[in-house]
Amino acid sequence: MWRLILDGTLQINILSSLWRVFTGFGLALLVALPLGFLLGGFFKNFEKAVNPLLQILSQANPFTLFPIFIVFLGIGELSKITIIYWVTQWPILLNTITGISNVDPVLVKMAKSSGISKFSIFTKVLIPASLPTVFTGIRMGSVFAFFMLIGAEMLGSTSGLGYMIMQAQMVMQIPKMWAGIVTVAIFGILINYLILYLEKRVSVWKQDINV
Amino acid sequence: MNLDIYDGEFIAILGPSGCGKSTLLDLIGGLSTPNGGEVKIDNNIIEGPGLDRGIVFQQYALLPWRNALKNVTFPLEENKEEKDPEEIAKKYLSLVGLTGFEDRYPHELSGGMKQRVAIARALAIEPEILLMDEPFAAVDAQTRSILQTDLIKITENTKKTVVFITHSIDEAIFLADRVAIMTARPGVIKEIVNIPVTREYRLNTDFKSTTEFVRIRHKIWELLKEEVVKSQEIVEKQVEPEKILEKGGGI
Numbered sequence: 001m002w003r004l005i006l007d008g009t010l011q012i013n014i015l016s017s018l019w020r021v022f023t024g025f026g027l028a029l030l031v032a033l034p035l036g037f038l039l040g041g042f043f044k045n046f047e048k049a050v051n052p053l054l055q056i057l058s059q060a061n062p063f064t065l066f067p068i069f070i071v072f073l074g075i076g077e078l079s080k081i082t083i084i085y086w087v088t089q090w091p092i093l094l095n096t097i098t099g100i101s102n103v104d105p106v107l108v109k110m111a112k113s114s115g116i117s118k119f120s121i122f123t124k125v126l127i128p129a130s131l132p133t134v135f136t137g138i139r140m141g142s143v144f145a146f147f148m149l150i151g152a153e154m155l156g157s158t159s160g161l162g163y164m165i166m167q168a169q170m171v172m173q174i175p176k177m178w179a180g181i182v183t184v185a186i187f188g189i190l191i192n193y194l195i196l197y198l199e200k201r202v203s204v205w206k207q208d209i210n211v
Numbered sequence: 212m213n214l215d216i217y218d219g220e221f222i223a224i225l226g227p228s229g230c231g232k233s234t235l236l237d238l239i240g241g242l243s244t245p246n247g248g249e250v251k252i253d254n255n256i257i258e259g260p261g262l263d264r265g266i267v268f269q270q271y272a273l274l275p276w277r278n279a280l281k282n283v284t285f286p287l288e289e290n291k292e293e294k295d296p297e298e299i300a301k302k303y304l305s306l307v308g309l310t311g312f313e314d315r316y317p318h319e320l321s322g323g324m325k326q327r328v329a330i331a332r333a334l335a336i337e338p339e340i341l342l343m344d345e346p347f348a349a350v351d352a353q354t355r356s357i358l359q360t361d362l363i364k365i366t367e368n369t370k371k372t373v374v375f376i377t378h379s380i381d382e383a384i385f386l387a388d389r390v391a392i393m394t395a396r397p398g399v400i401k402e403i404v405n406i407p408v409t410r411e412y413r414l415n416t417d418f419k420s421t422t423e424f425v426r427i428r429h430k431i432w433e434l435l436k437e438e439v440v441k442s443q444e445i446v447e448k449q450v451e452p453e454k455i456l457e458k459g460g461g462i
Contacts, residue, residue: 104270104272106268106270106272107272107274109242109268109272110266110268110272111285112242112260113240113241113242113260113264113265113266114260114262114285114286114289114332114336115260115261115262115286115289115336116285116286116289117289120288120289124274124285124288125274128274128276129274129275129276203276
């Protein structure tokens with residue numbers, strides 16, 4: 001493993017993997033969070049109408065979709081990032097919608113009775129109240145993103161940790177393979193802890209209720 | 212239904228469950244619009260929620276991510292004219308006896324204290340009318356009793372008009388100048404009972420143990436009893452036993 005670090009192979013693969021995962025994950029956050037907030041908060045009826053469709057799309061196994069993405073987007077970075085984005089957005093989107101819809105109606109009633117504008121009800125009541133559920137979605141999304149990253153890299157790639165593991169296995173470089181596996185695991189744990197930490201910071205008030 | 216509420220009075224509304232007590236409060240609060248008829252304050256028809264009415268909900272409705280102080284400032288933030296919402300919030304928190312608890316979060320407060328915060332929040336917008344929807348139903352009996360006395364003091368000090376929805380006859384008599392009894396569905400006002408007792412008397416004597424109190428309670432109970440029986444019949448008619456079985460059939 002040290003040799004891999006010294007000659008830079010590991011770093012290069014880590015970098016290209018992280019770049020993919022963060023771009024895909026970031027895109028998913030950018031799209032799914034606002035979309036979820038809007039669907040759950042402002043367009044309830046529309047959300048109810050499209051919910052079955054969302055459920056079906058989210059259930060479609062991404063590995064079966066990967067060939068479709070390759071057909072349309074080629075074998076380059078774009079298809080990999082898109083598939084990571086695709087997988088990651090579902091838990092974020094669905095949890096955000098659930099989070100917003102499950103906000104205690106009495107809080108909204110209270111805010112309305114205080115003469116507070118619709119927009120402020122949204123930013124001061126709905127969003128903070130739904131954050132714990134939203135964060136669960138984000139955490140699930142990050143797990144899915146890593147899953148998909150490695151899968152996509154194993155299926156068709158010339159760099160990244162998934163590629164490194166696959167390639168090492170094919171040429172029987174077992175230590176290199178293990179180095180890849182351990183690195184992936186470490187990153188998975190790190191990301192999960194980072195999000196858990198953020199989640200705790202944001203929803204201190206929820207802690208005591210859950211215990 | 213027809214009900215006049217006078218300036219500065221404390222009126223309690225009693226009625227069997229499902230008769231529309233909370234709906235009435237929502238109407239006054241401007242949270243829902245009437246199917247027919249109108250609700251007026253000083254001859255102005257209510258068209259929506261407004262800062263002349265503060266509502267206290269049974270479930271406290273505190274924002275769990277804000278501390279007591281920030282919960283009270285919540286309705287003031289929108290109001291740009293308020294120079295110092297925190298100053299106002301502190302004033303009302305002290306009025307409800309919560310000085311020193313400004314930094315506590317709702318999960319760190321007892322049920323009674325949470326309801327005190329909610330009362331402070333409703334008062335902070337300086338409404339003319341305080342609407343209370345079974346505010347003490349979720350707290351234990353002793354706390355309830357203390358909150359009741361404190362509420363009398365607060366209404367006396369702030370000279371607010373209070374509309375107080377409750378299930379409890381004792382609570383209604385102890386707090387209110389007048390008790391309006393509603394009929395089972397369709398809910399209309401059946402009778403209004405005057406409680407000719409000063410607030411001072413309520414606070415300084417054991418009003419609940421007087422014969423006067425017992426006499427009024429008996430009178431109200433007689434009025435209410437038929438309605439409760441009727442409302443039970445309505446419920447039974449609506450949900451026949453077989454239907455209950457059907458509903459539970461999903462085990």
